[in-house]
Amino acid sequence: MTSSAVIDKSAPTRTVKLRSMSRDRTWALRWSYFFLTLFAIFALIPPLYMLITSLKTSAEISAATNPWWVYHPTLSNYVELLTSNQFLTFFRNSALVSIFVVTITMLISVPAAFALARMRFWGSATLATGVFLTYLIPETLLFLPLFKMFVVFGELTGIQLINKWYVLLIVYPTLTVPFCTWIMIGYFASIPKELDEAAIIDGATWFQTLTRIFIPVALPGLIAATIFAFTVSWAQFLYPLVFTTSTDQLVLPVGIITTLIKGDVFAWGQIMTGALLGAAPPLIIYAFLMDYYIAGLTAGATKG
């Protein structure tokens, strides 16, 4: 009796509620779009302003006109930078460092991740945790001892590492390898054991299992790790600032900041052009491989 009464009573209110809910829904949607637009403007102002300034002449930048509008667009900043030997050297150094670091990172972290994910051996669990802990150690803690180490190393062996771009090939892997190993462990561990057991029964060696089965199956993870390694080595600022000083050894971020900012000289058009060109490679990769990029970003904390 009572239960039927309750149902009777709730029937009309329910339809009313449903209508108000759908109205709520459209309003929530409008508010969402409104705020998303605000946040997107906030997110895109600096890169847009880079673009605006890069299209201006120095005269227009120092004139008291509206800074948010380009009255006389010109590509002269781009032409100037892309024909300057110095800037091209920075670009080449950055490209070389990033490509080598990505290669080194993959050569170290893929086999290690394979061993840690599949071949249980003494201390493998501790090592996996240790890899993760290493990822948490920031570069700002290590740059001073590393600097001193390289100075001492140079004195002992006569091999000069400080102020050479290839010193970055030694230090960048400390930033990229732990994270890449960590996410590759996650990807490898998610591959069903039956696959590699089947391969081993068919007579494959461990190395063949890795190259014929694990790498092809975990290719999305591999791409995500590669993108991560590339963006980290392209964007790194502290290590090159500490370890390199001569203009022919600098990478892009440090090069732009140390050579284009000259205090009294008004070079903001060129600085913004340089910054935009420096931001371009990661942005282009992101535009084309967004899903892999995001997979790599979220894998670090969600796998484990």
Add this chain to the structure above:
Amino acid sequence: MVDVAVERNSAAPAQKARKRVTLRTALKRKSTAAFLMTLPLILLISLLVIYPAFYSLHLATLNKSMQRFVGLGNFQFLFTRETFWLVVQQSCIFAITAVIFKALIGFIVAHFVHNIPAKGQRKWRGMLLVPWVIPPAMSTLAWLWLFDPSYSAFNYLLAGVGVDRIPWTGETGWARFSVILVNIWVGAPFFMIMYLASLKSVPDQLYEAAAIDGANWWQRIWYVTLPMMRNIIAITTLFSLIVTFANFDIVRILTAGGPLDHTHIFATWAFRIGIEGGDIPLGASVSLFMIPILAIAAVFILRDINKRGNEA
């Protein structure tokens, strides 16, 4: 079945190896192969991460010319410096404020993105993640130019609505605000993407059940969303706390510690003392102060990861 077959296979060479250990048989053993595969990783971590970490402990006990042992002298000296306490204070203000706002903005934006139809989400997510993709050194340059004392584009807009020009990087309070603002701009998208991923993993039935029970939107967030996302919120916040606390690029480029050392944080001050001032031991002592907060965060992250490992 399979296990037995594999084990018998590997046991036979192992017995032979005991008779005459050649390199070839040793290489065939699984543990040796595994060790060799992880060797580069172990070498890299121990030579370039663990050794420098301990080396910096050693460096911190030397005098400026690094020839005399001074024990805790560097630390005693730091404690008497006013700038040091400024740096401690500013590092805490900087890291805590920035992380709180990054988490809040990330949470709110993730909800808005989650709210709109799935078809448009990709586009919005793509735009909102741009600050995270641009190298921070490059985007901070754009902010520096937006904050320029005489040509600030923000001040131009503010002048349009009748607000006086703001000394974005020239005055202590505003400079602190500016470095935190830029840090939030760079870091909030990371939170957004993490929260969005975890929002998508909350089952719809829970919200339906809550709605049937008559929960309003606030109750839905408080009793359904937050408990389901607790893990990811904790991990992301701790991660970000470490990264923000150890930040260098943004402060270095935007204010270089000024005005009057009021925006220095541990990393930038250690750089100023150690590299620009040439006093490596004192700089190393400064950067060592980052360790306690890192260690605390690391312990919590590890506990969280181990807990989830056990659940799985």
